[in-house]
Amino acid sequence: MYKMDIHLRSGHRQKKLDTTDNQKQFLNNLEDQFSCTRSSPRRQNGFDQQLFKTDETPVAVPVNGPPTPHRINMTRTDSEDSEKPNAGDNTNTSKIFYRESPSTVLDNVQNPAKKSLKKGRRKLNPNNTDGQGLLKMTANRTNHKLTDYFPVRRSVRKCKRTVLEEQQRDMENKVLCQVQDGLKIQEFIGKGRGIVTTREFRKGDFVVEYIGDLIDQNMAKKREAEYARDHSTGCYMYYFKHRNQQYCVDATPESDKLGRLVNHSRNGNLIARVIEVGSIPHLVLTAKDDVPRGVEVTYDYGDRSRESIRNHPWLAL
Amino acid sequence: MFEARLVQSAILKKVLEAIKDLLTEATFDCSDSGIQLQAMDNAHVSLVSLNLRSDGFDKYRCDRNLSMGMNLGNMTKIMKCAGAEDTVTMKAQDNADVVAFMFESKNQEKVSDYEMKLMNLDQEHLGIPETDYSCIVKMPSQEFARICRDLSQFGESMAISCTKEGVKFSSAGDIGSANIKLAQTANVDAEEEAVVIEMQEPVSLTFACRYLNSFTKATPLSAQVQLSMSADVPLVVEYKIGELGHIRYYLAPKIEDEDN
Numbered sequence: 210m211y212k213m214d215i216h217l218r219s220g221h222r223q224k225k226l227d228t229t230d231n232q233k234q235f236l237n238n239l240e241d242q243f244s245c246t247r248s249s250p251r252r253q254n255g256f257d258q259q260l261f262k263t264d265e266t267p268v269a270v271p272v273n274g275p276p277t278p279h280r281i282n283m284t285r286t287d288s289e290d291s292e293k294p295n296a297g298d299n300t301n302t303s304k305i306f307y308r309e310s311p312s313t314v315l316d317n318v319q320n321p322a323k324k325s326l327k328k329g330r331r332k333l334n335p336n337n338t339d340g341q342g343l344l345k346m347t348a349n350r351t352n353h354k355l356t357d358y359f360p361v362r363r364s365v366r367k368c369k370r371t372v373l374e375e376q377q378r379d380m381e382n383k384v385l386c387q388v389q390d391g392l393k394i395q396e397f398i399g400k401g402r403g404i405v406t407t408r409e410f411r412k413g414d415f416v417v418e419y420i421g422d423l424i425d426q427n428m429a430k431k432r433e434a435e436y437a438r439d440h441s442t443g444c445y446m447y448y449f450k451h452r453n454q455q456y457c458v459d460a461t462p463e464s465d466k467l468g469r470l471v472n473h474s475r476n477g478n479l480i481a482r483v484i485e486v487g488s489i490p491h492l493v494l495t496a497k498d499d500v501p502r503g504v505e506v507t508y509d510y511g512d513r514s515r516e517s518i519r520n521h522p523w524l525a526l
Numbered sequence: 527m528f529e530a531r532l533v534q535s536a537i538l539k540k541v542l543e544a545i546k547d548l549l550t551e552a553t554f555d556c557s558d559s560g561i562q563l564q565a566m567d568n569a570h571v572s573l574v575s576l577n578l579r580s581d582g583f584d585k586y587r588c589d590r591n592l593s594m595g596m597n598l599g600n601m602t603k604i605m606k607c608a609g610a611e612d613t614v615t616m617k618a619q620d621n622a623d624v625v626a627f628m629f630e631s632k633n634q635e636k637v638s639d640y641e642m643k644l645m646n647l648d649q650e651h652l653g654i655p656e657t658d659y660s661c662i663v664k665m666p667s668q669e670f671a672r673i674c675r676d677l678s679q680f681g682e683s684m685a686i687s688c689t690k691e692g693v694k695f696s697s698a699g700d701i702g703s704a705n706i707k708l709a710q711t712a713n714v715d716a717e718e719e720a721v722v723i724e725m726q727e728p729v730s731l732t733f734a735c736r737y738l739n740s741f742t743k744a745t746p747l748s749a750q751v752q753l754s755m756s757a758d759v760p761l762v763v764e765y766k767i768g769e770l771g772h773i774r775y776y777l778a779p780k781i782e783d784e785d786n
Contacts, residue, residue, distance in 0.1 A: 351780060352569070352780055353571070353779060353781050354778055355571060355572065355652065355776055355777075355778045356652065357778065359652040359776070360652065361650045361652055362652060
């Protein structure tokens with residue numbers, strides 16, 4: 210008759226350890242936590258190793274076989290960038306509050322007889338009968354809690370960790386949904402298609418994913434050789450290294466995805482990051498600074514090799 | 527530095543009387559705009575929201591926001607030490623663990639100082655949404671107190687039904703039933719004595735008498751009380767505190783238990 214949930218909350222705090230989120234961050238950031246997720250054999254090429262460490266300084270790339278015009282390499286800066294979320298991983302600050310049920314509360318809500326005794330003492334209800342004989346009108350009604358109606362207000366300020374987790378989750382969602390809004394294709398004289406913003410992006414925002422086939426190094430080599438035969442293909446091979454594993458996203462086939470059309474600039478307004486969604490690495494282009502609407506978005510392809518620059522002078526821009 | 531001065535200490539006494547029935551301890555949040563207090567009773571069925579505006583005080587200063595957790599029983603003890611005509615000044619340092627009450631008699635002949643230790647209360651704050659209520663009843667606070675007292679003799683719960691014609695309070699129990707109907711006052715001479723109903727749609731809700739009786743402890747603060755109701759949301763019982771602010775009580779309605 211007087212049933213009530215006694216999940217009252219008290220000032221007791223309990224630490225909650227969200228292992229999955231922790232892992233995600235770790236996995237995302239620690240390159241040296243190597244675990245091979247791909248079944249294909251991996252072959253380390255000396256020059257590639259060297260290549261992916263390149264930063265601003267041009268490095269001669271020994272190219273063997275038919276040279277592909279250019280390749281996109283992950284620049285070093287992003288790994289520094291992605292290390293940030295790691296900070297404060299061990300200080301888990303999320304807390305759950307439980308409120309113990311004080312016995313008086315229990316008595317009040319569960320035991321009508323006692324309740325009426327209490328009332329007697331308060332002189333509010335001197336002629337009250339005991340709870341057993343309540344009439345129909347009151348018998349099957351229970352007091353509801355105010356917290357069922359009004360939300361408990363928590364501070365809107367979040368700890369850094371929560372903010373980063375939220376950003377991560379948001380970005381994963383956008384990758385999963387292949388979000389590419391706020392962008393449009395525009396033809397540029399001299400360099401062909403490019404991507405222009407149709408809304409503002411804030412610093413750090415997800416802009417677009419570089420979507421293509423995720424392939425390993427061997428496959429990439431084969432495809433590169435294949436593409437090199439036809440000079441009209443251009444190159445959409447994005448090489449990157451994630452947790453010591455060399456990957457390539459091949460976006461050469463024409464598709465409706467916008468990530469592949471973002472042009473190069475050494476001082477681009479986007480920066481590429483690798484994020485892992487469901488243990489598969491994804492290449493995400495995020496805003497390096499606030500990006501106003503109506504401007505072209507670009508990022509650094511990272512290819513500084515003489516060979517590439519000779520073929521594509523714009524890589525030096 | 528926090529300092530708030532009221533020429534009439536009686537107001538503070540009455541405020542305390544109005545909340546100490548429901549709350550044993552509460553946090554007074556002091557800011558530039560005034561003093562706020564929001565707290566639920568132990569069972570989380572009702573909520574007290576007190577607002578005292580800074581401009582209503584005779585002197586008010588609050589350099590930094592300050593939350594003072596007080597045991598209301600102890601505060602009552604101190605307030606009882608104040609004479610009816612005394613001026614009261616509340617004072618606290620910025621990171622203080624005590625609050626000081628200073629009572630001054632009318633011609634400054636007697637000055638009494640009391641200090642009370644503050645408490646660190648871990649209380650939940652509720653976000654109360656802006657609501658357009660279906661029915662707003664204004665009536666004499668004495669009348670409301672009387673009705674609550676009378677009806678609580680018959681049962682634990684009281685139904686409040688509001689229509690355009692008037693408002694009906696009813697209760698039933700072992701000894702029988704009780705119904706009190708108040709019609710809207712036709713000619714409003716004195717606003718405080720009138721029953722005024724603003725109604726969008728009729729409402730009927732049931733509440734625990736026990737809490738309503740506790741709310742009526744605020745009756746000395748104001749001659750008029752305002753009841754705001756909408757279907758399936760908490761009732762608001764509001765008493766104005768002169769020019770100083772208001773005290774609002776929120777009470778969750780009783781709802782049919784589906785298990786029975």
